[in-house]
Amino acid sequence: MNIDWSKLGFHYTEPDYIVRAGYHDGKWEEPYATKDKFLHLHVSATCLQYGQEAFEGLKAFRGVDGKIRIFRWRENAKRMAKSAEGLYMAPVPEELFGKAIRLALEKNMDFLPPYGTGATLYFRPLLIGTTPRLGVGPGRDFEFIVIPSPIGPYYPGKFHCTTFVVNRHVDRAAPYGTGTFKVGGNYASSFRATEPAHAEGMDCLFLDAKYHRYIDECAAANFIGIKKPTPNPSLKGGESRIEYLTPRSSAILPSITNDSLMTLAKDLGMKVTRRHIRLEELSEMSEAAACGTAAVISPIDKVIDPENNRIYRLSDEPGPVLTKLYHALKDIQYGQAEDRHHWCEVIEI
Numbered sequence: 001m002n003i004d005w006s007k008l009g010f011h012y013t014e015p016d017y018i019v020r021a022g023y024h025d026g027k028w029e030e031p032y033a034t035k036d037k038f039l040h041l042h043v044s045a046t047c048l049q050y051g052q053e054a055f056e057g058l059k060a061f062r063g064v065d066g067k068i069r070i071f072r073w074r075e076n077a078k079r080m081a082k083s084a085e086g087l088y089m090a091p092v093p094e095e096l097f098g099k100a101i102r103l104a105l106e107k108n109m110d111f112l113p114p115y116g117t118g119a120t121l122y123f124r125p126l127l128i129g130t131t132p133r134l135g136v137g138p139g140r141d142f143e144f145i146v147i148p149s150p151i152g153p154y155y156p157g158k159f160h161c162t163t164f165v166v167n168r169h170v171d172r173a174a175p176y177g178t179g180t181f182k183v184g185g186n187y188a189s190s191f192r193a194t195e196p197a198h199a200e201g202m203d204c205l206f207l208d209a210k211y212h213r214y215i216d217e218c219a220a221a222n223f224i225g226i227k228k229p230t231p232n233p234s235l236k237g238g239e240s241r242i243e244y245l246t247p248r249s250s251a252i253l254p255s256i257t258n259d260s261l262m263t264l265a266k267d268l269g270m271k272v273t274r275r276h277i278r279l280e281e282l283s284e285m286s287e288a289a290a291c292g293t294a295a296v297i298s299p300i301d302k303v304i305d306p307e308n309n310r311i312y313r314l315s316d317e318p319g320p321v322l323t324k325l326y327h328a329l330k331d332i333q334y335g336q337a338e339d340r341h342h343w344c345e346v347i348e349i
């Protein structure tokens, strides 16, 4: 195996093996590894006809000490179970999920990037409905698949900022809709907003679908804002600590990266607040970012609101607070800092 890790982009590299397990007659089969990347799927399968599909994303890291760490996989397993219930699919038991990830790693050890390359082994667990059914309704058969893929560093050069644009003509997810589930349908329906933004080198910031007033999240990442302490904290409503703000919404995905960063922010003495955040509040923030497994933190330099002819400027370069949080989390993933919250599972192979 000859992979030039430094040239590995942020795209899909085909692994040797994927892992699969079917669900039939109310039971999951044991996960097995196969080199066959094709499914023999009925054309009327409920995943194709009615969108019964959910997925996950998590990573394995080769640490500074040579150990392999998988970051918070149980949280991904729990979230996938919620997505499954959300789309009326059979949830994948946590232990089966863990077994499948481990098997996918064992069978593709040549694809685990060495420490120091910034590359990681990404796992894409996928759950689909396979029962043939043209009459509207959910299926009774499912397939759980884990697709591993080595991916290069999100920031091959410098840790840098991205510009975001607000789009009031496309909503990502409705309140109490499927926004809290990690399902392909949320992505398919937001491509008409994200693709034009990407074509201009930007990304999308979605607002709440009901009022178009509050920040929801980005297409594939949660939103974080940083507020500096107020100059005179003794005044009413003043705050002497740095504040980590993130939206409360019934339409956003509970990001495991965001959850981890909130914990680290508290460890660092910040005030962590989860509440409705008006778009205009961007003007009171010193830093802001998108966060998720792929990039950990993707700092925002500005947010453009074309309908209102407004530009919210944050910082041209990644700010000090987000940079600190970024390194704090990555250091834990690479075994460079103590894993005080027991987030990493060390895998011995």
Ligand SMILES: *Cc1c(COP(=O)(O)O)cnc(C)c1O
Binding pocket: 057, 182, 217, 218, 219, 220, 221, 222, 253, 254, 255, 256, 257, 258, 291, 292, 293, 294
């Ligand atoms: C996957 C995803 C995220 C990030 O979640 P992590 O667990 O941090 O990777 C955020 N928003 C959406 C819509 C997502 O699909």
